[in-house]
Amino acid sequence: MSSFRALPFRPRRQPDPDGVPLRVRSCRDLCEWTRTPVERRGEPLFACQGCGSQWVPSEHWTPRDSNGAVPPEVLEIVAAEP
Numbered sequence: 001m002s003s004f005r006a007l008p009f010r011p012r013r014q015p016d017p018d019g020v021p022l023r024v025r026s027c028r029d030l031c032e033w034t035r036t037p038v039e040r041r042g043e044p045l046f047a048c049q050g051c052g053s054q055w056v057p058s059e060h061w062t063p064r065d066s067n068g069a070v071p072p073e074v075l076e077i078v079a080a081e082p
């Protein structure tokens with residue numbers, strides 16, 4: 001049998017963190033936003049521990065914790081914007 005054929009080698013491109021779209025999911029009961037050590041496009045990246053959503057300050061929405069409050073670190077950034 002000579003059915004074995006080498007698969008074409010396709011180098012996997014390194015994912016560019018700036019090119020990956022943010023994950024945005026509907027926040028639920030468990031949501032808790034924390035700042036991550038990661039930066040996206042020069043902005044601090046926040047992540048929701050509850051639903052896995054991600055947020056950066058240039059997004060046109062404001063993340064909220066499950067209790068409805070804007071996390072202090074987020075509020076600080078949003079309030080500082082013109």
Ligand SMILES: [Zn+2]
Pocket residue numbers: 025026027028030031032048049050051052053
């Ligand atoms: Zn969430």
